[in-house]
Amino acid sequence: MLPVGGMDGPDGRSPDWADVRAIAETAERRGLDSVWVADHLLAEMADGSVQGMHDAWTLLSAVAAVTSRVELGPLVLCTSFRSPSVIANMAATLDLVSSGRLILGLGCGWHEPEYRAFGFPFDHRVSRFAEAVEIVVRLLDGERLTFRGDYYEVEDAALAPAPARRIPVLVASKQERMNGLTARWGDMWNTAWFRRPDDRFDERRALIEQALAAQARPAEDVRQTVGVLVEEEDSAEDIAGALSAWHTAGIDHVIATVEPLTIPSVERLAAGAELYRGTVPT
Numbered sequence: 006m007l008p009v010g011g012m013d014g015p016d017g018r019s020p021d022w023a024d025v026r027a028i029a030e031t032a033e034r035r036g037l038d039s040v041w042v043a044d045h046l047l048a049e050m051a052d053g054s055v056q057g058m059h060d061a062w063t064l065l066s067a068v069a070a071v072t073s074r075v076e077l078g079p080l081v082l083c084t085s086f087r088s089p090s091v092i093a094n095m096a097a098t099l100d101l102v103s104s105g106r107l108i109l110g111l112g113c114g115w116h117e118p119e120y121r122a123f124g125f126p127f128d129h130r131v132s133r134f135a136e137a138v139e140i141v142v143r144l145l146d147g148e149r150l151t152f153r154g155d156y157y158e159v160e161d162a163a164l165a166p167a168p169a170r171r172i173p174v175l176v177a178s179k180q181e182r183m184n185g186l187t188a189r190w191g192d193m194w195n196t197a198w199f200r201r202p203d204d205r206f207d208e209r210r211a212l213i214e215q216a217l218a219a220q221a222r223p224a225e226d227v228r229q230t231v232g233v234l235v236e237e238e239d240s241a242e243d244i245a246g247a248l249s250a251w252h253t254a255g256i257d258h259v260i261a262t263v264e265p266l267t268i269p270s271v272e273r274l275a276a277g278a279e280l281y282r283g284t285v286p287t
Contacts, residue, residue, distance in 0.1 A: 062095060097168045193258075195260070
């Protein structure tokens with residue numbers, strides 16, 4: 006996870022572009038597989054203070070231009086903040102800029118203060134998401150689409166030029182309705198935040214696999230990803246052990262948020278990944 010705002014920058018300040026770029030370039034140079042940004046407009050803290058956030062998609066576009074190998078994506082893009090047909094067009098363009106490295110993470114949002122501050126409706130978020138994800142996926146699949154829902158409409162919409170490949174769509178979900186939408190439209194499923202596999206994770210995975218069965222999709226059709234917490238006291242050996250545990254649990258991709266969010270922390274994460282890779286049979 007890259008810094009996007011708040012107090013994520015060095016010395017507890019708000020990060021600037023140089024900070025984001027340096028961490029992304031370190032992740033790529035050290036052999037990590039992907040970089041991600043959260044999509045928020047602001048964060049209202051428990052004490053009532055407000056922390057600002059940089060725009061996720063603008064940062065992703067900039068990161069795409071200064072990297073060449075790592076996959077990149079939002080974890081996750083809030084469909085409430087943008088028209089779904091525009092999201093599809095944005096995704097096609099960023100996938101072009103990044104030479105096919107985008108994973109399009111989507112979610113329905115949850116932080117009411119940012120909705121209120123920026124004038125977005127907070128009601129019926131899952132119902133709105135259901136329409137949005139269908140529009141996005143069908144456009145990315147190359148359809149010329151007319152859609153009339155309760156919340157969104159498009160008329161004879163198409164992406165031109167169409168994406169050069171099928172852009173994978175990741176959906177973050179844990180409740181029944183969102184799991185059903187993941188099973189219907191997603192290529193990847195994400196749940197977060199964990200340290201190692203535990204009973205809570207097992208419960209969430211059982212629910213997504215039930216949703217996939219209800220859609221008659223084999224569990225292996227949707228890649229399973231997990232967001233994990235890497236704390237300051239975790240050594241490279243601790244990180245390697247956690248990665249091994251997630252591998253044993255059948256997780257396809259681990260997305261780490263490291264504390265503190267600094268270059269040395271990314272170096273420590275990469276060192277743990279290197280140790281882990283040394284234990285995996287070729």
